[in-house]
Amino acid sequence: MAMRKLLILLKPFDVYAPPHGASPQILHHLDSRRKVHLDTIKFCQTILQKKPVEWKAIERNDLSQPINDVDLVVTVGGDGTLLQASHFMDDRIPILGVNSDPTRNDEVERFSNEFDATRSTGHLCAATVENFEQVLNGILESQTVPSKLKRISISVNTRQLPTYALNDILVAHPCPAALSAFSFRIRKDGQPCSPLVICRSSGLRVSTAAGSTAAMHSAGGFLMPILSQDLQYMVREPISPGPLLNLMHGVIKHDQAMDITWSCREGVIYIDGYHVKYTIQDGDKIEISCRAPILKVFLPNQLLTSAL
Numbered sequence: 453m454a455m456r457k458l459l460i461l462l463k464p465f466d467v468y469a470p471p472h473g474a475s476p477q478i479l480h481h482l483d484s485r486r487k488v489h490l491d492t493i494k495f496c497q498t499i500l501q502k503k504p505v506e507w508k509a510i511e512r513n514d515l516s517q518p519i520n521d522v523d524l525v526v527t528v529g530g531d532g533t534l535l536q537a538s539h540f541m542d543d544r545i546p547i548l549g550v551n552s553d554p555t556r557n558d559e560v561e562r563f564s565n566e567f568d569a570t571r572s573t574g575h576l577c578a579a580t581v582e583n584f585e586q587v588l589n590g591i592l593e594s595q596t597v598p599s600k601l602k603r604i605s606i607s608v609n610t611r612q613l614p615t616y617a618l619n620d621i622l623v624a625h626p627c628p629a630a631l632s633a634f635s636f637r638i639r640k641d642g643q644p645c646s647p648l649v650i651c652r653s654s655g656l657r658v659s660t661a662a663g664s665t666a667a668m669h670s671a672g673g674f675l676m677p678i679l680s681q682d683l684q685y686m687v688r689e690p691i692s693p694g695p696l697l698n699l700m701h702g703v704i705k706h707d708q709a710m711d712i713t714w715s716c717r718e719g720v721i722y723i724d725g726y727h728v729k730y731t732i733q734d735g736d737k738i739e740i741s742c743r744a745p746i747l748k749v750f751l752p753n754q755l756l757t758s759a760l
Contacts, residue, residue, distance in 0.1 A: 463529025530572035549577030619663030624655025
């Protein structure tokens with residue numbers, strides 16, 4: 453299919469606003485990041501103006517409706533911008549991430565004793581200013597095809613939530629110091645295929661293969677091949693799990709679902725971070741599976757190589 457209409461989604465500049473009382477070094481670092489991001493936007497727009505396509509650019513915070521009537525979405529920012537765009541996309545339109553401000557290892561090392569100089573990871577971003585035109589040409593000339601990434605589908609009391617998670621979800625009490633009480637079991641074809649697990653903990657995290665490199669990995673989870681169709685789950689800080697310890701961390705296969713019963717007055721389902729969330733209450737039934745529409749993503753070559 454010929455690419456004729458593109459939507460360019462931009463990370464907003466307010467993310468570079470300095471914290472109160474920031475040191476001169478931090479102020480200089482944030483100003484550098486803002487300038488690099490701006491330069492990347494201008495560079496991408498210059499490249500796009502030379503191509504036989506129609507395009508428009510908007511900030512990601514101005515996105516409020518499902519994305520339709522375009523052939524390609526290009527995000528300029530980092531993984532957060534790509535994740536936010538994914539919440540407004542189905543399985544028809546592919547997406548390309550441009551990392552506008554990649555982390556510089558020498559800079560991180562130089563300031564390691566003063567502040568965190570990490571910039572943007574861009575794990576899912578296939579392009580930077582160094583290769584944007586080359587990657588874009590491959591897409592426009594149909595020489596490059598997108599990968600199909602699994603997402604998480606969530607329903608509460610049989611009501612399907614409208615947002616699908618590309619990275620992960622966290623089901624927990626809204627207060628991080630409070631106890632999360634719930635039970636879960638895994639089901640296949642309508643029949644239980646695991647025992648009922650009753651938990652008191654800090655919550656439950658479920659990740660996709662794409663999200664297994666993020667919070668799940670930081671908590672001790674394992675890395676999954678990027679094209680895996682399964683989900684990974686982990687109970688956070690379980691209290692006295694006893695003989696059920698080996699069930700606190702595991703896999704939900706692509707043909708399975710996890711049924712959760714929430715047992716606290718308050719609860720929240722956080723989707724891909726903290727910006728998108730849905731409240732739950734005592735007795736709510738939650739179903740988690742990978743029966744969500746896939747997302748077509750042009751991935752970095754190194755991710756595809758590691759998936760083989």
